[in-house]
Every structure is written in C-alpha cells, then in structure tokens.
Amino acid sequence: MLSILCWLGFVAACTAILAFESINEGRYRVVGALFVVVVFLSVGAAFYVYHYGNRFLYNHARTLSLIGVFLVLLAALKVAVLSSGASRWTPSWGTGTAVVAAIVFVIAYDQRFAIGMATLYAIFASLAVGPRPGDGFQLQGIGLFLTMAAGVATCCFSLKEIRTRMKLLEVSAMAAVAVFCMALSVVYLNFLGEPQDLVSVVAAAGHHALAAFLGGLLIQSLLPLIEKTFRIATSMTLLDYSDANQPLLKKLAMEAPGTFSHSLLIGSIAEAAAEAIGCNGLLCRVGAYYHDIGKINKPKYFVENEMGSASKHKELSPAMSQLIIVGHVKDGVEMAKEYGLPSVLRQFIETHHGTTLVEPFYHQAMKKHEDSDPTGKRPKGAPPCESEFRYAGPRPKTKEAAIIMLSDAVEGAVRSLADVTLAKVEIVVHNIAMKRLQDGQFDECDLTLRELSGIEASMSKSLAAHYHGRIAYPTPADAPLPPPTKPQVPRMVET
Incomplete structure (x- = not known):
C-alpha cells in the first residue's frame, strides 16, 4: 500500500x-x-x-x-x-x-x-x-x-x-x-x-x-x-574503518588482544571466501574486524583472552555462562551505536551467531540435569530447554553476513584440531557448513548451494595455510630438559 x-x-x-x-x-x-x-x-x-x-x-x-x-x-x-x-x-x-x-x-x-x-x-x-x-x-x-x-x-x-x-x-x-x-x-x-x-x-x-x-x-x-x-558505506569509508587507529579497534586490541587477533584472521578468511563467489570482500574483511567488539566488556570470559589463566566459567552455572556468552552480541550492537558505526557494519555484529545453539553450555546443563539424582531415578524438574541456550538472532540477511558467521564458526573448530591437514580442515568446514544450513541459519539470505561449496573450498584453503605444520627446531645436547607439565583440563570454547 x-x-x-x-x-x-x-x-x-x-x-x-x-x-x-x-x-x-x-x-x-x-x-x-x-x-x-x-x-x-x-x-x-x-x-x-x-x-x-x-x-x-x-x-x-x-x-x-x-x-x-x-x-x-x-x-x-x-x-x-x-x-x-x-x-x-x-x-x-x-x-x-x-x-x-x-x-x-x-x-x-x-x-x-x-x-x-x-x-x-x-x-x-x-x-x-x-x-x-x-x-x-x-x-x-x-x-x-x-x-x-x-x-x-x-x-x-x-x-x-x-x-x-x-x-x-x-x-x-x-x-x-x-x-x-x-x-x-x-x-x-x-x-x-x-x-x-x-x-x-x-x-x-x-x-x-x-x-x-x-x-x-x-x-x-x-x-x-x-x-x-x-x-x-562506500569502499573508501570501509577502508577508513579498517584502520587499526579507529577507537573501537584500538580498544579491542588493548582490552581483548586474543579477540583482536581472532578478528584479523576471520577478516582475511572471509575476504577470500567472499571474492571467491563474487561478493564484497572488503565489506567482509572490515565487518569481521568489528563482529566481536562486544567482548570488550568481559574479555576474560572468552577462551582466546584467558592467556593461560583458569577459566572463569568453572565458577558459574551453565545458564549464567550462557547469558554472558550470548550477551556479547547485544553489548557489541550498543557499542557500535555509541561509536557511530555504519549500519552496514552493525549487521555483522547482530548476525554473526544468528540463532545458533551455545552447544557447550547446553550439553553441560543437560549432563548436570541427568546427574542430579545419584540414585539413578528420573531426575527432578524439567530438562533445560534448547531455546534458552540459543542466540537471539537475527539470522544473516546478506551473503556477506553468512560468510562471517561461517568463518567465525570454522576458525574456532579448526584451531582446536591437534593435527591440521587440508583433508581434516575440509571435513570440519563442510560439517559445520551443513550444520548451519540444516539449522536454518541461511534461510534469510540468497546463498546458493553452489556458492556455499565455493565458500567451503576457499575457507579450507585459507585455514590450512594459516595453521600449517612447522618443522621442530633441533635441541642442543647440553640444553636443560623442560619441566614436566600438568595435564591440561579441556576448556569451554565459544561456538
């Protein structure tokens, strides 16, 4: 009308x-x-x-x-x-x-x-x-x-x-x-x-x-x-926002250096994937720089910023941990508005998790619920609802936003691999892409299966190149032996 x-x-x-x-x-x-x-x-x-x-x-x-x-x-x-x-x-x-x-x-x-x-x-x-x-x-x-x-x-x-x-x-x-x-x-x-x-x-x-x-x-x-x-935002404006001296990026680098490094890597992966299917690679790169700025408020609750310290989530319930993890999206949007970030960049903050499930804390809550009765009888109370452990959205509405979502997910998964090879990376990337597709995360953007296949190939190549193996340096015969290390406890990773 x-x-x-x-x-x-x-x-x-x-x-x-x-x-x-x-x-x-x-x-x-x-x-x-x-x-x-x-x-x-x-x-x-x-x-x-x-x-x-x-x-x-x-x-x-x-x-x-x-x-x-x-x-x-x-x-x-x-x-x-x-x-x-x-x-x-x-x-x-x-x-x-x-x-x-x-x-x-x-x-x-x-x-x-x-x-x-x-x-x-x-x-x-x-x-x-x-x-x-x-x-x-x-x-x-x-x-x-x-x-x-x-x-x-x-x-x-x-x-x-x-x-x-x-x-x-x-x-x-x-x-x-x-x-x-x-x-x-x-x-x-x-x-x-x-x-x-x-x-x-x-x-x-x-x-x-x-x-x-x-x-x-x-x-x-x-x-x-x-x-x-x-x-x-024209390409000239996007290039201005990609400058590391921008107030938000400088703040991210100072207060959450692990997240800043992660965002730079996501930017290069997403740019190559976007250009592989004819999308705006520069927009993807700059959007990736800002997609996690909400972590500035609570950087130590995210694994890339722990710097070897104990995980803060050990002291929290799964529901409380989930609220903190999910909250970085809302915090990021508020910070973007406060600093006058263009709406074309704010979309990446809002949609980079879509309505996906925060799986680690959901599974932790399910396990805690099942173990609540040591006698083996039926646990008391209703089990945790899956919708309570999902991000609020919205889901990506552009191809560039979908690329950022997928880049963010596969980078964390590949980083956790013990032995990184191209074949293993391809399997991980494909599985996560299909999981997002079946979960309906790409339903609101006009991404085709052919384009998704091209994105997977580009991301696999970029990740395998970044996490390539290195030849160990020879140790001198008179060098002291390293001190014994304690076994590492697996840490909760954001998904």
Whole structure:
C-alpha cells in the first residue's frame, strides 16, 4: 500500500515540476499531455523496479530516498532552466544533473539498477529542459537525450566502487570526454548541411562536458551525505574503518588482544571466501574486524583472552555462562551505536551467531540435569530447554553476513584440531557448513548451494595455510630438559 502511495506521489510531483510553466500560463492541455507521459514512464519504472530491484519495495526508506533524489534533481534542473532562460547553458544543466543521478544511483545500488534508473531520469530531464528557443513546443530532441545517455553510461559502467579519493574525479573526467564527443556530434547533426562557426560548436559541446565534470565534483563533496541518506558505506569509508587507529579497534586490541587477533584472521578468511563467489570482500574483511567488539566488556570470559589463566566459567552455572556468552552480541550492537558505526557494519555484529545453539553450555546443563539424582531415578524438574541456550538472532540477511558467521564458526573448530591437514580442515568446514544450513541459519539470505561449496573450498584453503605444520627446531645436547607439565583440563570454547 505504501509503495502505491509513493508511486502516486511521484507521478503528481513529477507532473507539477515538468509542467510548471504550463500551469502558470493556464495551458492545461499541455499539463494533461505531460501527465500521460509521466504516467506511462512511471509505470515502466515500476515494472523495472519490480523485476530488477523488488527488494526495495520492502525497504521503504530506500524507496523514499530514490524518489527524493529524482524529485530534488528535477526541481533543481527546472529552477536552473527557468533562471537561464534562452542561455546556451540551459541544455547543459540537464546533462550535469543526469551525471549526478547516475553517480548517486551506482553508489547507492548496483550497476544494472543504476543504469536503468539514470536513463529514466535522463528522459525526465529532457522533458524538464523543454523546447529549443524559437521552436514553439518542439522539444530539444533526441540529441539532448543521447548526450545525457553518454554521460550516464560512462558513469554507471566505470564506477563500481570508490576506494580512492581520485576515483570520482577520474569517472567525472571520463564522463566529460564522452559527453563532449556526443554533444559535438549531435550539434553537427542538428545543423547538417548548414555552415557553422567551429568555435560556437565546440563551445556548445564544452558546456555539456563542463556540466558533467562539475556534477562529479559535487558528488565528491556530498559523498558523506549520500552515504547517510541511503545508509550505505562506500569502499573508501570501509577502508577508513579498517584502520587499526579507529577507537573501537584500538580498544579491542588493548582490552581483548586474543579477540583482536581472532578478528584479523576471520577478516582475511572471509575476504577470500567472499571474492571467491563474487561478493564484497572488503565489506567482509572490515565487518569481521568489528563482529566481536562486544567482548570488550568481559574479555576474560572468552577462551582466546584467558592467556593461560583458569577459566572463569568453572565458577558459574551453565545458564549464567550462557547469558554472558550470548550477551556479547547485544553489548557489541550498543557499542557500535555509541561509536557511530555504519549500519552496514552493525549487521555483522547482530548476525554473526544468528540463532545458533551455545552447544557447550547446553550439553553441560543437560549432563548436570541427568546427574542430579545419584540414585539413578528420573531426575527432578524439567530438562533445560534448547531455546534458552540459543542466540537471539537475527539470522544473516546478506551473503556477506553468512560468510562471517561461517568463518567465525570454522576458525574456532579448526584451531582446536591437534593435527591440521587440508583433508581434516575440509571435513570440519563442510560439517559445520551443513550444520548451519540444516539449522536454518541461511534461510534469510540468497546463498546458493553452489556458492556455499565455493565458500567451503576457499575457507579450507585459507585455514590450512594459516595453521600449517612447522618443522621442530633441533635441541642442543647440553640444553636443560623442560619441566614436566600438568595435564591440561579441556576448556569451554565459544561456538
């Protein structure tokens, strides 16, 4: 219902913007004709979104952001056109806003969706620019649309991610060159057979190219606002958050060094697995760095931070231990909000355990319950409920989040192996992956079995390489014998 209301609002707003002059002058037939055109274009856009971006239909914030970008750019273009009048700059404003729309959409969405939406905007922009001076109601024609389309296509196909501050400048420069060549060709076609002043022709094409380049510069300055509006993080932002001097990472390294080391390893494993199936490896790596930040509050209750000391869980009941272990997810989310971590990174904190069972403490509670009656009779009271020993969730909703969940589980399991070989690692990784799959942890993300197989292969290779065997150094004959060691008591490991 809300999607329909958004569509109706979009049609009404676009018609009002495009037909602004006609409404003021009382030419209601023109308004009606523009309304019909807008309705048909909007219906086509709705079908395009339904087929190629239907996930946006359930994310109303993203839908409203998309509509907002359309309307703001169209309104800005209309104001510029009305202010410029019959100036040579008038058509070039449309080219500049089309490039801005293309860059914004390809940053916020994927390339296929961006080129469709940006092309639709170019059509609306052609209508907004209006007729050529002295031609009555004749529109600028296909020439202006082709000029915009050149900039749109260049931006969408050359901008996949922003890892450096020069990337947007490079894309803007390429778009300006493409726009200049197309505009130059269009100007010659419009005046075919008529002698033209070369300087005027080049100047007209240069106006479009300059507008396209300035559009890219505008996005460079508005990038933080775009990220906040669409609730995304570009690769450049992710690289900033991967810096070890970030306050949260520095705090994790100081107060929970074992967890910090574990997170770095998970990051490299997850990045390789994501790239093996064509996902965002950088997002996985940075998300892995932050997925366990909730352990900062109680680091000594997690085995990787015990540093040889006795386990604190020996003094606690299984239920209390489970509450502490599960609590690190909630603590991590609260810390992420406190430090202003982007929502795209917070998802890894929330979902890296999904709704899995805390098996060690559940089995310990079951054993304690069964041993509660030494006479061998039926134990008193109800046995512990499995749901009480599960994480609260949510389960992963993206492939990257699922990769982090699996990386976290297999790393701990492989670390506990006495003899690490590739064959043993593959068995452990496959068993854990199938266990998560059968437990329904991947039900809410679109991960396929083929992709899961590729993830398993990549993780097995990474883990076997990291935990490879080493040749023992020779001991000198006169070296003192090492002191006898006491047998180690098995420790509780988080799963």
